[in-house]
Amino acid sequence: MTSVIHTEKLVKRFGHVTALDGLDLEVAEGQTHGFLGPNGAGKSTAIRVLLGMLRADGGAARLFGADPWSDAAELHRRLAYVPGDVALWPGLSGGETIDVLGRLRGGIDKRKRDELLERFDLDPRKKGRSYSKGNRQKVALVAAFAADVPLLLLDEPTSGLDPLMAAVFNECVREVAAEGKTVLLSSHVMSEVEALCEKVSIIRKGVVVESGTLTEMRHFTRSQIHATLKNPVRGLGDHEGVHDLKADGLDVRFQVDAGALDDVLTQLAVSGVAALTCEPPSLEELFLRYYGDELASRGLDNGNGD
């Protein structure tokens, strides 16, 4: 698989602030890639470097194998972008804005545009200044999804959308992915990333701290087990793969490392299992693992312990 986005030790500084501190990001062709991180982690900066709006201070960035800074305009023919905070021209209507953006890309598919307006329930005749945040975002989304391009860069695209429209958005991303297009979806809505993305990169303080498929990432973390046993079990707490064991008579709850799962289940089976639930870690838990210390330093529980 060829990579559409490739950055290596990418550095971007603003004065004394280091926004990107050696970012390695890899997005393969046809992949829907989740880009996770809280506000200020460097997601938007990374995307703007990839768009050639900001010049990198160090490292390398490649978009379709080319330099995003020097070949910006040419590369932009092959992508569509939805900014996190969409600002529109106050005097242009939504329809005009969508058409202009489409025509700059060399034309717009009128049928697709109208279909998307319908699906996103957007009135194209309103002027830019009278749209709400969500509607401004819809204008940019319609313009992006109507474009026939192999790459979509979406920066927190659903932050202003209501749940119904977020569902329409998810559907659109799936369709685009089914056509074999590449999507980089920056977000902090875990459920959205979990539902849409095959691969996820978690960014923290300008560095990608974890990257992989959800299955791969789950492999390194613990599952939550809740079992009701027929007979008391002994020595479960001594197992080094078992954590946070809470026993209430025959009712046990604990977390278990993926590597120890096999072993522990065998031990439970010996005692006899009346009921068993095993939850794989949610993306949120994976995410919080990397930010747990930050939460702890603010006196918050990292969400794992009940």
Add this chain to the structure above:
Amino acid sequence: MATATAASSTAREQTLGTLAGTGRLLRFQARRTRVYLTGWFVGLVGMSWLVAASFPELYPSPEDRAEFALTVDTPAMRSMTGPGEYLDAYAASTGAMFAHQMILWTGAIAAVMFILLITRLTRSDEETSRLEVIRSLPVGRRSDLAAALMLAAFAAVALGLLMALAVSGMQGVDAEGALLYGLGFTAIGIVFASVTAVAAQLASYGSSANGLAFGTLGFTVLMGAIGSAQESWPLWLSPVGWAQLTYVFTPEQRWWPLAVAAVVGALLVWLAFALVAKRDFGLGMLPGRPGPSIAAPGLNSIGTLTFRLTRGLLWAGVITMLVLGAAYGSVVGSADDMLSGLSDTQRQLIDQGGGSMAENFSATIAKIDAFFATIFGLLVIGRARKEETGGRGELLASAPVPRSGWPGSYLPAALLVSATATVVGGIGLGLAAAGSVGDWSYFGKLLLASVIQIPAVWVMVALAFACFGWLPRAGWLRWLPWVYTFVVGYYGDLLEVPGRARDVSPFEHAGAYPAQDVEWLSIAVLLVVGAAIAALGLAGVRRRNLHFA
């Protein structure tokens, strides 16, 4: 005891009803606008003070002033100054001459200050969600408007007192006259604050509220100009005219025209308060019109988009320059008469080494035309920066458009707008001058005199673009060269600026046609210099980071 106090204060809040919280909001708004207000005070009062200080030197004796009064006593000159009643008092009082020359322009500029103040505190706050936060607090629904108007009233009184101070000490100015002069500006401020308060209820957006208020200002100033020129009733339609009708510093000095301002101001405030409680929050009384659902076929490139987005400025430039050109041009016919009325210093200002006074004067006003036309080019460059800081450019910077297209297309747009403004100003000058001299050759002369200024205008626009390319954050830097060339070009003789410091200004090299022959070589050099600076600016735009909100 404590409970009783609390209860009574709650009762007071309730009786205040829709005005609850006005006092606290007033303090808050005063804090938000202190820099804005200080800047305007310094500018308006400083300008008046400078002119007041220079008048005794320019027109030292009663004879000088009496002669000057004769040249001003034409319909065209009166339309640019004020009613003729002041003219008889020129000889006896420098103050009367000052008031006649100053009230119209200073008053119109003061009106702009109050229009922008009220809009930013009312409709613009409502358009963004700032006012929504305030209205969710325990404050009444009329309190923000009341606080804005009270702040404007305080500012108007402060401006009046400062203006009174600025003119006191001039020959022919007594304490009562100075106070009346100052309070004329208080009246103008209050009236235009209330006009804008009503406009802010009608329009749904800050820009359209400003448009309504500026339209009112433009219309009333035009009526005032007609009234002064014809010495007839339309002057009474102008709030600035009411201040002029006090005939301050003349023997006919009177206070009561300011009462008209008080009555009109009160009526407008009452109307605004009635409307603000009647309408829905966030909406205006005039409904916003929807736009087309599909873009016009022509709107298909970055160039046409930039043109569309700067169209408003182009029209503003065309209208302003046409009016300005007509106003200045209409004076050319009386230029030879003016010669006798001028002091040596003034003669020096206008002398361009030409054959006749009319030709000298033509060369001077063509240069003034170019100075003002440049402003519209600089405003277009300012738009480019606003597109960037406002975040709108992000959609274009991610489109397949090179940097030379966005934000680069603002350079040709600015060149186009400034050149159009210069030419239109030249047409206005030419038509009015030909009419006033009665010689149609002046149309061609003034048009050509204006057109040959275009390369100098373009150098200024390119310079602003280069500043935008290399030091985008320093917005003031884009205006600094303009201020410099204006001061050097307009007051260079008066301030005795050395030749080398003047030669920096491109306008010094644009020649002084029709007073002198056209210097095609130096015009060509200006074009080359302009192109080089523009190329430098494009290089800056290519290499820098784009910062979106």
